[in-house]
Amino acid sequence: RGKRAFIAGIADDNGYGWAIAKSLAAAGAEILVGTWVPVRTKYLETSLRRGKFDESRVLPDGSLMEITKVYPLDAVFDCPEDVPEDEVAESVKQDFGTIDILVHSLANGPEVSKPILETSRNGYLAAISASSYSFVSLLKHFIPIMNPGGSTISLTYIASEKIIPGYGGGMSSAKAALESDTKVLAFEAGRKHNVRVNTISAGPLRSRAAKAIGFIDMMIDYSLENAPLQKELTADEVGNAAAFLASPLASAITELSFTLIMVLMRWELES
Numbered sequence: 726r727g728k729r730a731f732i733a734g735i736a737d738d739n740g741y742g743w744a745i746a747k748s749l750a751a752a753g754a755e756i757l758v759g760t761w762v763p764v765r766t767k768y769l770e771t772s773l774r775r776g777k778f779d780e781s782r783v784l785p786d787g788s789l790m791e792i793t794k795v796y797p798l799d800a801v802f803d804c805p806e807d808v809p810e811d812e813v814a815e816s817v818k819q820d821f822g823t824i825d826i827l828v829h830s831l832a833n834g835p836e837v838s839k840p841i842l843e844t845s846r847n848g849y850l851a852a853i854s855a856s857s858y859s860f861v862s863l864l865k866h867f868i869p870i871m872n873p874g875g876s877t878i879s880l881t882y883i884a885s886e887k888i889i890p891g892y893g894g895g896m897s898s899a900k901a902a903l904e905s906d907t908k909v910l911a912f913e914a915g916r917k918h919n920v921r922v923n924t925i926s927a928g929p930l931r932s933r934a935a936k937a938i939g940f941i942d943m944m945i946d947y948s949l950e951n952a953p954l955q956k957e958l959t960a961d962e963v964g965n966a967a968a969f970l971a972s973p974l975a976s977a978i979t980e981l982s983f984t985l986i987m988v989l990m991r992w993e994l995e996s
């Protein structure tokens with residue numbers, strides 16, 4: 726049987742989640758998706774049905790990526806009509822029994838455009854809640870339905886380690902927490918369930934979320950100038966790294982922060 730993957734955080738065909746889904750589908754995995762309720766779930770389902778994403782569904786062999794099912798998912802769950810992680814995991818269990826791969830490709834920081842010195846307590850905590858605790862919670866609820874040997878992946882950003890002015894609102898703190906949690910969760914999930922936990926530190930991509938931060942073009946230009954590989958990172962490259970980490974080829978890789986196009990930050994000196 727092929728592997729079954731649940732990818733949390735696909736809202737359209739622009740972000741890393743979509744690219745990861747495609748690489749996993751190309752490698753033969755069955756794709757289940759969790760999308761933020763309520764508007765985004767409907768938008769994704771309708772767009773898929775109407776063929777809006779057909780061009781970007783094309784896999785290397787010419788076939789189209791199939792998404793078996795889209796689940797509403799709220800990683801923060803603060804309104805009664807939102808669907809929390811435990812309910813989603815329960816629905817997946819009822820529909821499919823188990824999964825092999827869990828991908829967390831979501832983040833949110835309501836005050837991301839504010840410097841951390843001007844960030845409110847609520848803004849800071851909201852960033853951590855949606856971007857870091859959401860992974861702990863997702864793993865906690867999905868691990869009981871993950872097959873041994875399973876693999877989980879999140880997406881992080883270098884602002885956790887180096888100063889990236891503009892990545893504010895506590896989002897740098899949230900990514901630092903996510904990376905630290907990757908280690909502790911890798912230990913706990915590995916010992917208890919034989920499940921691997923890794924995170925990919927991705928370079929800048931013009932996704933919906935990144936455009937909302939407001940300085941994505943500057944991030945891309947900066948990477949082009951300073952990264953070891955002077956090329957614009959594509960979402961597919963992150964997708965392929967994720968497919969490798971999820972596959973049996975990476976069966977001994979856990980607790981790793983995998984960097985794609987590491988940017989050596991001279992930014993703090995220049996800005």
Ligand code: NAI
Nearest residue numbers: 734736740741761800830831832833880929930932934935
């Ligand atoms: P995206 O906009 O495609 O994905 C973000 C997703 O988070 C969206 O689907 C959004 O609906 C979802 N989301 C936000 N709050 C949520 C909540 N409370 N519950 C459920 N879903 C929620 O953007 P992108 O950039 O592909 O982001 C995916 C991951 O990649 C994030 O963790 C991001 O921090 C990370 N990343 C992005 C980089 C970039 O330059 N775009 C660079 C490095 C990491």
